Amino acid sequence: MSRDMARNYIGGKWCDSAAERLDVRDPSTDEVIGQVPLSSSKEVEAAAQAASDAFEEWRETPPVVRIQYLFRLRELMEENYEDLARTIVLEEGKTLDEARGEMRRTIENIEVAAGTPSLMMGRNLEDVARGIDEEVVRQPMGVFACIAPFNFPAMVPWWFSPYALATGNTYVIKPSEQVPFSQQRIFELLHELDLPPGVINLVHGGREAVEALVEHPSIVGVSAVTSTPVARHIYAKASAQGKRAQCQAGAKNFIVVMPDADLGRAVPGLITSFFGCAGERCLAGSVLVAVGDVYEPLKERFTAAARDLTVGNPMDETVQMGPVISQQHRERVLAHIEAGLKEGARLILDGRAVSVEGCERGYFLGPTILDDVHPDMSIAKEEIFGPVPSLMRVGDLSEALDIIDRNPYGNAASIYTSSGAAAREFKYRVRCGNIGINVGVVAAMAFFPFGGTKESFFGDLHGQGQDAVDFFTEKKVVISRW
Amino acid sequence: MLRTFGALVTAAVQLEESLAAFYEQAAQSAREGAAKTLLGDLGEETRALSGRLERVRREQVNEMLLEPIPGLDPADYVIALDEAGEITHDALFTRALEAEATIARYYRDAAEQMPVPEAGRSLSRAADVHAGRAARLRQATGGHPG
Numbered sequence: 001m002s003r004d005m006a007r008n009y010i011g012g013k014w015c016d017s018a019a020e021r022l023d024v025r026d027p028s029t030d031e032v033i034g035q036v037p038l039s040s041s042k043e044v045e046a047a048a049q050a051a052s053d054a055f056e057e058w059r060e061t062p063p064v065v066r067i068q069y070l071f072r073l074r075e076l077m078e079e080n081y082e083d084l085a086r087t088i089v090l091e092e093g094k095t096l097d098e099a100r101g102e103m104r105r106t107i108e109n110i111e112v113a114a115g116t117p118s119l120m121m122g123r124n125l126e127d128v129a130r131g132i133d134e135e136v137v138r139q140p141m142g143v144f145a146c147i148a149p150f151n152f153p154a155m156v157p158w159w160f161s162p163y164a165l166a167t168g169n170t171y172v173i174k175p176s177e178q179v180p181f182s183q184q185r186i187f188e189l190l191h192e193l194d195l196p197p198g199v200i201n202l203v204h205g206g207r208e209a210v211e212a213l214v215e216h217p218s219i220v221g222v223s224a225v226t227s228t229p230v231a232r233h234i235y236a237k238a239s240a241q242g243k244r245a246q247c248q249a250g251a252k253n254f255i256v257v258m259p260d261a262d263l264g265r266a267v268p269g270l271i272t273s274f275f276g277c278a279g280e281r282c283l284a285g286s287v288l289v290a291v292g293d294v295y296e297p298l299k300e301r302f303t304a305a306a307r308d309l310t311v312g313n314p315m316d317e318t319v320q321m322g323p324v325i326s327q328q329h330r331e332r333v334l335a336h337i338e339a340g341l342k343e344g345a346r347l348i349l350d351g352r353a354v355s356v357e358g359c360e361r362g363y364f365l366g367p368t369i370l371d372d373v374h375p376d377m378s379i380a381k382e383e384i385f386g387p388v389p390s391l392m393r394v395g396d397l398s399e400a401l402d403i404i405d406r407n408p409y410g411n412a413a414s415i416y417t418s419s420g421a422a423a424r425e426f427k428y429r430v431r432c433g434n435i436g437i438n439v440g441v442v443a444a445m446a447f448f449p450f451g452g453t454k455e456s457f458f459g460d461l462h463g464q465g466q467d468a469v470d471f472f473t474e475k476k477v478v479i480s481r482w
Numbered sequence: 483m484l485r486t487f488g489a490l491v492t493a494a495v496q497l498e499e500s501l502a503a504f505y506e507q508a509a510q511s512a513r514e515g516a517a518k519t520l521l522g523d524l525g526e527e528t529r530a531l532s533g534r535l536e537r538v539r540r541e542q543v544n545e546m547l548l549e550p551i552p553g554l555d556p557a558d559y560v561i562a563l564d565e566a567g568e569i570t571h572d573a574l575f576t577r578a579l580e581a582e583a584t585i586a587r588y589y590r591d592a593a594e595q596m597p598v599p600e601a602g603r604s605l606s607r608a609a610d611v612h613a614g615r616a617a618r619l620r621q622a623t624g625g626h627p628g
Contacts, residue, residue, distance in 0.1 A: 081540050097488040101545035268549035268597075276548060305550065310485065317489040320550060441546045 004034040006180035006204045008043060009187045011050035012197030017043060019205070022177055027093035027323040028313045030361035036180040039205035041212035044172075047201040051143040051170035052218040054198030059140045059168040061196075063117045067166050069193050070114045076189040077107050084154060084185055086315070091179045092153050093322040093363070094277045095314040099154075106155045108446040112465060113162030119469045120167055132481045138473035140168030141244075145213045147224040147234065150325050151280045153179035154186060159450060160223040163468035165200060172201045174213060178325055180204050214238050221245065221471070223463065225282075227383075228409075228455050235458035246459035246471055248282065248451055250383045251411035255285040255440060256400045256426065258417035259294045265438065266416040267301050273414070273440030275309060275367055278324050279387040282456075283412045283434060283441055287373070287380055287390045289400045295393045299371065302391075303349050306367035312356050323363040324386055330363045333386035337368060340379035340390070345370040351387065375403045383409070397422055401429050410454030412442045433457060485553035487601070490592045491539040493556055494605065497585050498532035504563040504581070508574055517571070520622045524578075524615065531608060542601040551595045559588040575623045579616055586612035 006024070008015045017037035024034045058066070077084065081103055088099035124135035144164045148156045157173045164171045175183040187202045203209055210230075214222055214237050221244030224234045231249035238245035255273060257266060273285035290298045314322030324330050334352060341347065351366020365387055373380050373390035380390055380403075394400045404413055414436030415426040423437045433452035434442035444450040444464060451462030461471040484490050505525035512518035561581040569577070589609035596602035 078540065095486070095488075097486050097543060097548050098545070100488060100540065100543045101548060104541070104543050105545065268551075272546075272549045276545075309550065317486060317492050318484060320486060439546060441548075443545050 006034060006036040006184050008037070008039060008047065008204060009191070009202040010043070010047045010198075011053075011201070012191075012195070014191075015043075015046075017204070019043065022206075024091060024178065024180060025326070026090055027325055028315070028356075028359050028362040030327070030363070033090060034181060036177050036204045038177065039203050039209050041208055044203055044205070044209050044212035044216065047172045047203045048143055048145075048213070048216040048218045050198035051172055051201055052198075054170045054196055055140075055142055057196055058170055058199050061168070063120060063166065063168070066168065067114045067116055069195055070110050070162055070166060072193055073189060074107055074110045074114070076192060077103065077110070077186075080185075080189060084182065087182050087185050088154055089314045089322070091181050092150065093314055093325060094280075095319055095322050096317050098277055098314075102152055102155045105443070105446065106158045109155075109158050109464060110162045112446040113166045113468075116163065116166035116469065119466060120473060122475070128479070132479060134477065134479045136475050136477050138167070138469075138475055140472065141474055142220040143170050143172065143218050144221045144223065144244075144472060145172040145219050146174065147210050147213065147222065147226065148173065148175050148183075149225045150176035150178040151277065151282070153182035156225050157183060158186075159463035160468060160471075161200065163464075164472045167469060167472045169472050170199050172203060172213065172219070174203050174205055174209050177204060177206050210234070214243075215241070219243065222247075223471075224248070231458050244471060246451065246461055246463065247457070248463070249456050249458060250409060251282045251284075251452065251456050252286050252381065252383050252407050252409040253284060253412040253414075253432075254287045254289055254400070254404045254407070255414045255436075256289045256291060256397070256404075256416070257294050257298050258397065258415065258419065258422055259292045260418045260422075261294060261416035261438075262418060263294075263297060263301055267305050269416070269438070269440035270302055271305050271309065274389040275306065275321050275387045276441060278321055278365070280324060280385050281441070282452075283443055284385075285389060285414070285440055286384060287392055289392045289394055289403065291394055291397060291400055299348070299391060302389075303369055306349055306369060306389075309367055311351070311354055311364055311366050313359050313362070321367070321387065323359075324365055325363070327363050329385070330365060333365060333384055333388060336379055336382065336384045336386070337370070337388060340370045340373065340377060343377040343379070344372065344374070345377060345379060345390065346372045348391070375406065381407060397425065401426070404430055404432075408455040409452070411452035411456035412436065414438075414440055414442060433462070483553040483555055484592075485551055487543060487548060487551075487597060488539060490551075490554065490595065491535055491601070493554075493559075494589065494592065494608070495532050495535050495539070497559070497561060497588060498528050498535065500561060500563055501581055501585065502528035502532060504578070507565070508578075517622050520618060524618075527611075531611065534604070535608070538601050538604045542598045542604070544598055547597045549597050551597060554588070554591055554595065559584055561585065572623070575619055579619050582612045582615045582619065586610075
């Protein structure tokens with residue numbers, strides 16, 4: 001199937017859309033690589049209906065049979081691994097290694113969901129009263145939907161969908177309109193599985209499709225990964241209708257480096273955290289907090305390592321950082337840098353003028369570091385989502401913890417230290433969903449829950465693992481006397 | 483410079499592919515006998531090794547460990563494999579021995595830089611495989627060349 005026109009997949013069939021189309025661009029070159037339809041609410045309605053029609057048969061399909069489709073999908077993903085990774089690179093702009101890592105995590109979730117016959121089990125107790133037994137069973141609920149972001153175009157829908165399918169629900173995925181082709185490619189593989197029509201559906205689109213998914217009466221729950229204002233909106237709207245919702249939102253991640261940190265080990269981890277995926281990762285480091293005397297050596301080594309990064313076309317495997325997603329986003333990141341400078345921050349590494357030979361129209365930004373950043377500056381508070389760390393100096397760990405605590409986001413935070421006491425205090429006090437101790441990218445594995453706290457998450461059950469199984473099932477208690 | 487996990491493994495795959503093509507062509511041109519069998523076997527084994535490395539690149543990549551590495555210069559590991567059909571028997575085995583030694587050295591150096599220990603182990607084992615071939619090649623030439 002051609003990659004030049006994204007198509008919806010509804011009821012087991014590829015469907016052309018008559019809706020308005022958007023160009024999809026390669027962020028490395030600005031070339032148009034295809035188009036995506038902004039599907040109407042009627043097309044969402046068709047997808048939701050197809051999923052609803054498929055539900056009864058699918059929920060009656062034994063879990064051990066349902067997971068066979070996941071095993072086969074996993075095999076197909078392995079067979080098509082490089083092609084899938086290159087599709088991610090083409091439309092999102094991350095490096096090949098990062099795209100391969102994304103595919104690995106995608107597959108890892110499918111592998112964990114394949115354990116659903118165990119994960120979904122209920123529990124029971126005989127003789128809760130004389131001659132009376134009680135049990136709790138888990139049952140699927142109906143149609144769920146995923147509203148996905150641009151930054152992990154293959155993986156994010158598969159934080160949720162394998163668990164939804166394995167537990168007997170049916171599903172609708174709406175990818176970001178900026179990156180439709182990774183899911184398109186995955187659905188081409190899904191099409192080979194001969195799943196019952198309607199069990200899983202793909203609808204491309206923008207805001208209209210999102211609103212229609214959240215409003216549709218057949219859809220009983222929504223998983224979304226987006227910005228904080230949109231996540232809050234989706235959560236409020238879904239929960240007002242009695243739907244389940246888990247909405248992962250924005251982030252502002254602080255990384256604290258203590259004076260006793262081993263900088264030789266820390267700096268490579270910091271570089272990956274701040275500049276990996278060009279900073280467009282909800283787990284990316286954003287503010288580097290140097291405690292006490294570590295400030296000068298940390299600044300020197302971190303800046304030198306950042307300067308040494310190879311920025312370029314991410315299809316070139318020697319490249320360590322690719323472009324950001326769009327020209328518009330690049331301008332937004334530049335505006336954050338300008339705001340920081342106006343507020344008194346100092347530029348100690350300036351990547352704004354980076355140029356990549358052969359990719360002169362790409363949306364590249366080199367590593368850019370702002371120093372003398374204070375907690376009240378906008379760049380210390382707002383999500384930037386680009387390769388622009390803010391360097392901040394504090395007197396002690398307590399001051400660092402207070403700054404983190406005041407920030408409204410709670411997705412991730414890390415500490416680099418060789419002190420068990422400092423590490424313990426950090427993990428005990430910081431209110432974030434993901435804590436790193438001498439780890440800069442705190443990406444929860446598929447068998448652990450993934451999600452933030454505070455303004456970074458709206459809901460209770462997170463994605464992945466047992467949390468996902470809980471989200472996609474409801475518990476029913478049965479009390480029996482014979 | 484090869485400074486990423488993927489670049490290190492892909493360079494290894496490319497070295498294996500070149501070597502496999504060399505052995506396959508050499509086996510095709512060689513007269514029936516022990517040398518032809520050996521060259522054919524080495525070609526097959528090298529292809530299999532290349533496949534194993536592609537699997538390492540797929541399965542061992544870990545987002546949390548994609549840290550910058552000092553890197554290797556590919557110019558230090560160039561293998562000169564002329565058209566295997568156009569050189570003498572002795573020259574062919576000499577080239578093969580040199581290539582095997584270079585590739586083994588590449589694997590040892592790359593293994594030291596691997597941020598993922600499992601991938602490092604796979605590269606070390608590949609180094610052992612190539613180092614072990616020297617004896618087989620020397621045996622096939624009666625102790626010469628090399």
